[in-house]
Structure formats: C-alpha cells, structure tokens
Amino acid sequence: MKKYQLMAPGPTPVPSQVLLAMARPIIHHRTPEYEALFVEARDGLKTLVQTRQDVVPFACSGTGVLEAAVVNTLSAGDTVIVVVAGKFGERWVEIAKAYGLQVVPLTAPFGETVSPERVAEALARHPKAQAVLAQHSESSTGVLHDVRGYAAVTRGTSAILIVDAVSSLGIADLPMDAWGVDAVVAGSQKGLMLPPGLGFAALSEKAWERAKTSTLPKYYFDIAVERRFVARNEARFTPAVSLVIGLREVLRMLADEGLANVFKRHDRLARATRAGVEALGLELFARATPSPALTAVVAPRGIDSEAIAAAFSRDHNITIAGGQGEMKGQVFRLGHMGYAAEFDTITALAALEQILADLGQPVDFGASVRAAQKVFAAR
Numbered sequence: 001m002k003k004y005q006l007m008a009p010g011p012t013p014v015p016s017q018v019l020l021a022m023a024r025p026i027i028h029h030r031t032p033e034y035e036a037l038f039v040e041a042r043d044g045l046k047t048l049v050q051t052r053q054d055v056v057p058f059a060c061s062g063t064g065v066l067e068a069a070v071v072n073t074l075s076a077g078d079t080v081i082v083v084v085a086g087k088f089g090e091r092w093v094e095i096a097k098a099y100g101l102q103v104v105p106l107t108a109p110f111g112e113t114v115s116p117e118r119v120a121e122a123l124a125r126h127p128k129a130q131a132v133l134a135q136h137s138e139s140s141t142g143v144l145h146d147v148r149g150y151a152a153v154t155r156g157t158s159a160i161l162i163v164d165a166v167s168s169l170g171i172a173d174l175p176m177d178a179w180g181v182d183a184v185v186a187g188s189q190k191g192l193m194l195p196p197g198l199g200f201a202a203l204s205e206k207a208w209e210r211a212k213t214s215t216l217p218k219y220y221f222d223i224a225v226e227r228r229f230v231a232r233n234e235a236r237f238t239p240a241v242s243l244v245i246g247l248r249e250v251l252r253m254l255a256d257e258g259l260a261n262v263f264k265r266h267d268r269l270a271r272a273t274r275a276g277v278e279a280l281g282l283e284l285f286a287r288a289t290p291s292p293a294l295t296a297v298v299a300p301r302g303i304d305s306e307a308i309a310a311a312f313s314r315d316h317n318i319t320i321a322g323g324q325g326e327m328k329g330q331v332f333r334l335g336h337m338g339y340a341a342e343f344d345t346i347t348a349l350a351a352l353e354q355i356l357a358d359l360g361q362p363v364d365f366g367a368s369v370r371a372a373q374k375v376f377a378a379r
C-alpha cells in the first residue's frame, strides 16, 4: 500500500470534514435550506475576496470565469493589454482573441514578470484600451505578479484591471477593494480545498458600469442577470449544490484560521519548499517574486522533469505536476496550496531526494528536509 498524496498545483486535497459535508443527501436549490446555505456562503465569499461587492458563483472550471469576466465587461473591437509571462497569460490572449478583441501583449520570458511601469507605458500608448488582463499567481512558472502595482497604474485610466486569482484566492493576499482591482476571478480546486467545478467572479463598481454597455455575447455567463438572483440568495440555474455545501465548510475553516494566518501559512510552506530544493542544488524557475501557491523547479541538467513527476506518481503515489507547454521536460511543479501543512512539505522534499538518488543524482539525504525544518523553526 502506498498512501495517496495530491501535491499538484491544482486540484488540491479536500479536507475530510468537507468531503463528509458534501456526501450528505443532495438538497433542492429552490428551498429554505439552500437559501440559508447560500446566505452564509455569500457572506463568507465577500470576506475571502476582501470586497463589499457580491462574489457571483458559476458552475464551471476556472477558465469559465476567466471567459465570464471578458464577455461581461468588454465589447466587440475593444483593445486589451495582457500580461503574458506564462501559459495562463497566454490563455487570456486566447480568450480575448476568441471574442475578436484587439490584444496588446506585454510579454516577458517565462519565469519573469511584467513590471507595473510597463503596464503604465502600455496604457499611455493605448489610451483607448478597455482592460488590463493579468494573473496574480502564474501557475505555469510559479511567479506572483505585482497586482497591487498593476491596480495602481490602471486606477486613474478608463481601463479596468481583470485578475485571474485562480491560484491565489485564499493563498496570497489580494484585497480587491483596497487595491482597486476591478475583477477578481477564481475557482474551487486550488486554495479553496474543494473539488473542481465552481468558479467565482467579483466586479468593482467601475466594472459593473462596464457590464451595462458590454456587447460581447453571453447567456449562461450573464453576470448582471446572475447577480440579481444572488441578491435574493438564489441561483438563476441549478447551482453546483454539493460544491456550495463544501464551500460553506471551507469558508468556516478559513475564518477559524483567520485570513492573515492562511496567507502566512502558505508563505511559510513556500519558503520552506524553496529552501529545500535549493539545498539540493536545484534552481527555482521563478526569476521574479515566487508564488506562495506552488514552486516551479528546474530539473537537474540531463534529467527530464517529466521523469521526476512520473517517479513521484509511480514510486510514491504522490501527484505533482511537470511543465506546461515549452516548459515540459524542463520544469516540475510542487503545489503547496489549500489543505497543505508543514509535514506535507517535508514529505514532498523527502520523496524528491529519493527520486533524485534513484535517477543517479548525488544526494545528501536529509539536506532539503533540514533546510525546510529550519524555515519552520524560525517563527
């Protein structure tokens, strides 16, 4: 028997109390029970997203709400400025192009970031740009982009800032209202410790104004219509009831821990993971601020990163992730978001040591574990 451990950058493990809550017989969504459930979830989501606005749920994966943010705030022919420093940045470009938008890509080599100054310059050069699209945590490279800086340079312009927070909500601090972010979108299967299938979108006043005149086609994802139902603690269509039940549990857990502590925990896990892999002589893929959600590691010279990911699974029953797109073969990614704690990090590092040794690398056993424990000991 090999105990199964999910350590990918999403989906992430679901706590047993959440699984148990979701395992109870399904309830109908047009009932007082659902309403009471939704009232609590609605309130908890606002706290989590740090906004006074309603956070509108949709039954879809994260990409669904990325698309929802675009179709609800933009119009045919609009120009958008996109931060592209990884595969998820490229996804924004693909969505924008699918709707015929004019894309101004701000590219950086994968592993790096795009500075707020470059966003400011692009906004000055394209005064008609209607939106800036960016990731907070770019999960393909393990970089955390400067959303606070992007918000500061976007605020005074006619553009809105739309942030993909799928791998940062409940992981890295993103105070939507305080920073002035216009749209935050996220999904259930990363920091929220839920199975995949639930997406969330919150819009600022400025973005809601935009929604009034947006001409891109939409039906299921019409957020203005959905918000009218949310305001009555209802859903327009059948909601993902069991996921909303799980969400209520998760929101309680996060409230008990305290948001500030949730962010601190992720930061510590990330620092310990980085210290661990560096103690093995490995290089981080991130050359800018690293994400607290996951650590992208460059495979040792001559070793295919997919072989490392495969060995995690085959030899240890641990799921991690390899590299996406052009990073395939070069990078492997260790997730430490959501239902993740100190000894999960120790497990991942200990397994990594064994795998590298099995692949013929010189390994000083315990070196990465020791480095991580030092991070945990320094409180």
Ligand SMILES: *Cc1c(COP(=O)(O)O)cnc(C)c1O
Binding pocket: 010, 061, 062, 063, 064, 088, 135, 137, 138, 139, 164, 165, 166, 167, 187, 190
């Ligand atoms: C996981 C993820 C997504 C969403 O992917 P789905 O598979 O559609 O849920 C989007 N952006 C980022 C940054 C992610 O990490």
